[in-house]
Amino acid sequence: MATSISEPAGAVPATQAAPGAASALTTPGRVVHRPIWRRPVTWAWTALFVVGLLLPFLISDYDLFKATRVLTIAIAVAGLNLLIGRAGQISAGHGALYGLGAYTAMILVKELDWAWPLAVLAAVAVSGVAGWLIGLPALRVRGLNLGLLTIAIAAVFPLLLNRFSGLTGGTVGLQLAGSPITPPESWGLTPEQFQFLLLVLVVTVVLVVLRNLSTGPLGRSIEALRVNPLMARSEGVDVNRLTLTVFGISSAVAGLGGALGGLVLASTVPDSYSMFFSLTLLSACVVGGSRTWAGALLGAAFIVYLPDLISQQIGSTTGGQWSQLVYAAALLLTLFFLPSGVAGGIGRLLARSTRRPERT
Amino acid sequence: MPAAAAPPASSAESPPALGARGVGLSFAGLRALDGLQFEVPAGGTSAVIGPNGAGKTTLFNCISGLYRHEGELLLHGRPLGRLRPHQRARLGVARTFQTPALLDGESALQNVALGAVAHSRVGVLDSMLMTPRRRREEQATLEQAFELLRRAGIDQLADRPVAGLPHGDRRRVEVSRALMSAPTLLMLDEPAAGLGAEEARDLLREVEEVAGPGTTVLLVEHDVALVMSVARRVVVLDSGRLLAVGTPDEVRADPRVVEAYLGAEDVDEPAPERLHAVSEEAS
Numbered sequence: 001m002a003t004s005i006s007e008p009a010g011a012v013p014a015t016q017a018a019p020g021a022a023s024a025l026t027t028p029g030r031v032v033h034r035p036i037w038r039r040p041v042t043w044a045w046t047a048l049f050v051v052g053l054l055l056p057f058l059i060s061d062y063d064l065f066k067a068t069r070v071l072t073i074a075i076a077v078a079g080l081n082l083l084i085g086r087a088g089q090i091s092a093g094h095g096a097l098y099g100l101g102a103y104t105a106m107i108l109v110k111e112l113d114w115a116w117p118l119a120v121l122a123a124v125a126v127s128g129v130a131g132w133l134i135g136l137p138a139l140r141v142r143g144l145n146l147g148l149l150t151i152a153i154a155a156v157f158p159l160l161l162n163r164f165s166g167l168t169g170g171t172v173g174l175q176l177a178g179s180p181i182t183p184p185e186s187w188g189l190t191p192e193q194f195q196f197l198l199l200v201l202v203v204t205v206v207l208v209v210l211r212n213l214s215t216g217p218l219g220r221s222i223e224a225l226r227v228n229p230l231m232a233r234s235e236g237v238d239v240n241r242l243t244l245t246v247f248g249i250s251s252a253v254a255g256l257g258g259a260l261g262g263l264v265l266a267s268t269v270p271d272s273y274s275m276f277f278s279l280t281l282l283s284a285c286v287v288g289g290s291r292t293w294a295g296a297l298l299g300a301a302f303i304v305y306l307p308d309l310i311s312q313q314i315g316s317t318t319g320g321q322w323s324q325l326v327y328a329a330a331l332l333l334t335l336f337f338l339p340s341g342v343a344g345g346i347g348r349l350l351a352r353s354t355r356r357p358e359r360t
Numbered sequence: 361m362p363a364a365a366a367p368p369a370s371s372a373e374s375p376p377a378l379g380a381r382g383v384g385l386s387f388a389g390l391r392a393l394d395g396l397q398f399e400v401p402a403g404g405t406s407a408v409i410g411p412n413g414a415g416k417t418t419l420f421n422c423i424s425g426l427y428r429h430e431g432e433l434l435l436h437g438r439p440l441g442r443l444r445p446h447q448r449a450r451l452g453v454a455r456t457f458q459t460p461a462l463l464d465g466e467s468a469l470q471n472v473a474l475g476a477v478a479h480s481r482v483g484v485l486d487s488m489l490m491t492p493r494r495r496r497e498e499q500a501t502l503e504q505a506f507e508l509l510r511r512a513g514i515d516q517l518a519d520r521p522v523a524g525l526p527h528g529d530r531r532r533v534e535v536s537r538a539l540m541s542a543p544t545l546l547m548l549d550e551p552a553a554g555l556g557a558e559e560a561r562d563l564l565r566e567v568e569e570v571a572g573p574g575t576t577v578l579l580v581e582h583d584v585a586l587v588m589s590v591a592r593r594v595v596v597l598d599s600g601r602l603l604a605v606g607t608p609d610e611v612r613a614d615p616r617v618v619e620a621y622l623g624a625e626d627v628d629e630p631a632p633e634r635l636h637a638v639s640e641e642a643s
């Protein structure tokens with residue numbers, strides 16, 4: 001009789017995939033909390049976390065480097081999930097915010113000799129403020145027009161980088177001799193191992209924070225903002241303020257991914273943050289499943305590993321262009337056949353297969 | 361509160377729950393509301409009636425703050441001015457929609473809990489960091505939401521997604537959500553549509569009981585017999601204009617109401633237009 005609030009008969013696979021999704025449920029007469037051992041989703045995430053901690057000691061540094069890139073991008077995609085999947089806004093310009101984070105961190109480390117953790121925090125703040133500003137037009141413009149507007153931002157960003165070449169290094173960008181993110185000598189880790197472990201921790205914190213944001217009173221407000229802004233207003237949601245807050249947080253998160261990505265790579269060039277990168281992030285968000293947090297990881301893995309896969313199949317030089325095509329095709333196919341994304345689809349399958357016996 | 365804003369009529373008692381002074385609104389040339397002047401006494405249930413397109417929902421939207429309008433609206437004697445919808449909600453204005461507006465992907469319990477956001481003290485940081493304050497408030501909210509569902513007789517649906525619920529249950533979820541914010545003015549836009557006469561009466565009695573004496577219920581309703589039996593004051597609109605306002609007996613006796621709205625029929629008989637909403641919503 002007592003079914004969980006977070007698993008309504010397959011209607012919202014999204015919430016099921018959230019890390020440790022809402023744990024309250026009702027039994028006849030009252031609201032109770034589900035004990036931790038009865039939350040399969042929490043278990044799955046814990047297992048994944050443990051695998052993440054072990055992985056650096058199982059695979060090569062080269063493979064780790066790739067995997068770290070997946071995680072930095074997953075952070076940005078998770079930010080996009082909050083904005084698109086939860087709040088129902090759209091940003092086709094998150095690549096620019098990722099780039100803004102990367103450039104801010106690189107400039108602070110390279111030119112001002114900041115310690116990398118401080119540079120990362122500053123990059124988060126800068127991207128957050130930029131996102132808040134991008135949110136301003138979103139108060140008036142919605143849907144497709146907002147998409148176009150944010151695409152324009154994505155398109156202008158590399159041009160701005162070239163324009164202010166004194167600060168950004170122009171077309172050649174900024175390079176460091178090596179990544180500043182290195183382990184203390186005594187730890188006995190390679191930089192790649194350390195960076196990956198760091199990213200595992202950061203991704204975990206980001207996903208937990210975003211999950212917290214998208215549940216409870218604020219989560220309901222965000223949901224109402226997406227489903228019916230007029231209803232949200234009359235329920236007491238300050239829709240304008242919430243929209244800006246969500247844009248700010250989503251962008252700050254994208255900037256965090258960018259800052260760590262840039263510093264791990266020890267290099268930023270304008271070409272990395274072209275409009276295509278923004279659209280690639282968008283396709284990662286949709287293909288993975290914009291309403292699931294696991295989707296951020298799947299989507300990021302998809303866009304990082306796909307070009308490699310294609311290059312292996314058809315030779316290296318044209319691989320990049322083919323990937324763009326495949327991203328676009330994957331985006332369309334997902335929209336048609338798996339509207340809740342790959343993670344959402346898997347979540348629904350699992351829910352279907354695990355719930356049957358429980359129901360009796 | 362400026363002295364000039366105090367309602368002239370009732371000086372001794374508490375100010376009216378709602379006052380309208382010259383409220384008007386045009387949609388691209390269509391005069392949807394025109395110079396509305398009336399008061400709704402504090403406490404109990406009052407009603408707004410009128411034929412389709414009379415401007416009842418538009419009036420609710422003005423009170424919610426969703427539409428800008430001419431003239432002045434007063435909530436318990438306080439001018440609402442340009443206050444935005446969420447600010448009005450925090451002052452105690454709550455409503456339901458003519459077609460229930462719910463979070464379709466969420467459970468009934470979550471939908472009712474949404475009603476608590478108007479008075480939530482949980483900030484963005486509290487939410488992100490899952491502070492004890494947030495945990496405490498959330499637990500209290502869910503328990504209160506569950507209690508409201510129980511009093512509405514649908515607690516067994518608490519965990520069910522509202523998307524699949526029958527119309528009457530969706531309606532109850534929405535009304536419970538509105539009650540969740542402990543409103544001082546509760547506007548119900550055709551809450552009885554799609555319900556049987558018996559069910560409708562029960563719903564209204566329940567709402568009054570749960571809301572308590574501090575809440576004024578303002579009802580839009582097509583079933584005139586129902587309105588006449590529950591309302592303290594009836595506001596009659598026709599094509600955006602105030603046709604009559606008064607007690608059910610006064611309104612019933614008003615020749616303009618009888619002529620323009622109720623027609624030649626006895627008001628206790630259901631007129632075809634009153635059935636409109638019922639047939640439209642029936643599933």
Ligand SMILES: Nc1ncnc2c1ncn2[C@@H]1O[C@H](COP(=O)(O)OP(=O)(O)OP(=O)(O)O)[C@@H](O)[C@H]1O
Pocket residue numbers: 387390392410411412413414415416417418419458
């Ligand atoms: N957003 C809008 N834009 C233009 N016209 C509108 C809008 N909302 C309402 N109207 C018009 O204003 C008039 C009043 O509409 P309203 O919805 O308030 O009527 P109502 O009394 O609630 O009717 P019903 O009983 O059918 O719900 C109608 O003629 C309607 O077509």
Ligand SMILES: [Mg+2]
Pocket residue numbers: 416417418458549
């Ligand atoms: Mg109406």
